Amino acid sequence: MTSINTNQSAMVALDTLQNINKSLQTVQSQISTGRKINTARDNAAVWAISTTMESDVAAFKTITDSLNLGAATVGVARSASETVTGLLKEMKSLIVSAAEENVDRTKIQTDITALRNQIADTVDAAQFNGLNLLKGGDSVSLLSSLNRDASNNVTADKIAVNRVDLTETAGVASTTNIASGEAGFVTDSGSGTLADGSGTPTTATLTFTGGDLAAGDLFSLTAGGVTVEYTASAGDTAADVASALKTAAEADAGFSADVALAISTSGDDTVLTVTNSGAATSAYSATAKTGGTAAGGLSGLADIDVTTTEGAxxxxxxxxxxxxxxxxxxxxxxxxxxxxxxxxxxxxxxxxSLEIGVSALTDANLEEASARLQALQVQQQLGLQSLSIANQAPQSILSLFR
Incomplete structure (x- = not known):
């Protein structure tokens, strides 16, 4: 039965044509943008992942700029320190020549002074964008990466670059005892004198409270008949101090062969054990003072004077x-x-890698889209013809009334 109120064929043809037009619009969008995922409406899950990764890519590009700046800064410091090393080698050669008797030490001292001035100029100039790693201060942190865990929590990684003070700055002695409980405080387990240890070795411990020390903190150790000192640098810990004191004492020619030093840990604290195995008693002690400033690494240049045999x-x-x-x-x-x-x-x-991954998730397959476009254009033309034919069908009823 043919109805002039409802044209079912036209409705089907119209619905088909509308679906074809929607598909055609989607393919045309893919071709014009080159992407199959343009908005969250296209695919919410993939869009969320790709947007997060794109934000990470932008962040990593910023980190690249930070690393380039850091590399340049460290490169300047390396080049300057190598130059200083070369100048010190020249100075050493002059000092060695001054040790001879038949030389003009005054002229040699003049050359040494010139090299010293050049070293100071090199250290002062070793800056990049105002940051000089050859002068005292805390370590410098360079942003190096962003880490994202499974819960999408993001943390920043940094590369720490330690400054090295190559100035001639004289240090200021520490005079205030480090308080109990503060990093570097020393606890003595004994009376300050180790008894005869020829039969059974006698021991005592010096415990250094753990933690980061302040640059300029001054530590001294008396053991084995010698007294040595160590001035903390920025970032030093109690373990660094104990190790440095032990090394310095054992390297001293006057250190007793009957005394031994050993380092261990107790929680966060560092323990320096002094053992006497000789017949004579052996005094020991340690002090820790704060409030001073560390001397520059080349502070000794100011004291070099080769005009005398002793000075040379x-x-x-x-x-x-x-x-x-x-x-x-x-x-x-x-x-x-x-x-x-x-x-x-x-x-x-x-x-x-991230950009390739985002591309795989969101970019359109243009070869497939091109083929799909041609097919849909043909389907659109056929749909238009089908709709036109369907719309003409009710007109055939008019012939029945002629």
Whole structure:
């Protein structure tokens, strides 16, 4: 039966044409944008993941800028410390030549003074954007990465670069005892004198309270007949102090062979054990003072005077220590710069991987879209013809009334 009130064929043709037009609109959007996921409406889950990853990519690109800045800063410090090392080597050669008798020590001292001034100029100029790693201060943290866990919690990773003070700044002695409970406070387990240990060795312990120390804190140790001192640098811990005091005491030529030092830990604290195995008694003690400032690593340059035989001999010992300080600084900055470069390369690769992953999730397959577009255009034309034919069907009824 043909109805002039309801044209079922036209309704079906219209519905089909509307679906074709929707599909055609989707394919045209994919071709024009190159993406199959443009909004959360297209696919909410994939859109959320891709948007999060895109935000991470933007953050990592910012981190790359931070690492480039850090690499440049550390590179300047490394180059300057290597230059200082070379100047100290020249100075050492002059000091060695001053040890001879038949030389003009005054002229040699003039050359040493010129090198000293050049070292000071090099250290002062070793800055990048106002940051100088060759002057005292806390370590510098370089933003190196962002870490996202399964719960989408994000934390920042940083690379710490320690400053090395290569200035000639004289230190200020610490005079205030470190209070009980504060980092570096020393607890003595004994009376201050180890008894005869020839039969059974006698021991005592010096416990250094754990924690980070203030730069300039001064520690001294008396054991085995010698007294040594150590001035803490920024970032030093009680363990660093105990180790440095032990090393310095054992290296002293006057240190008794009957006394032994050992380091252990007790929770966060560091314990220095003094053992006497000799027949004679042996005094021991340790002090910890705060309130001072650490001397620059090359503070000894101000005291170098080779115009006398004694001065030349003392200068040789001093220059060796300062040369090792500069060498250690150069090596440390070199290692830090290499790590920054490696991290920078990794971040670049990570950005590429993330962008590839986002592309796989959201980009359209243009070959498929092109083929789909042509098919839909044909279907659209057929749909229009089908709708036109369906709309003409009721007109055939008019012939029945002629």
């Amino acid at each position: 001999a003392a200068a040789l010992t001093s220059i060796e220590t300062m040369l090792n300080t500069a060498i250690d600084a150069s090596a440390g900055f070199g290692s830090a710069q290499k790590r920054v470069d490696i991290q920078n390369d990794f971040i670049g690769s990570l950005i590429d």
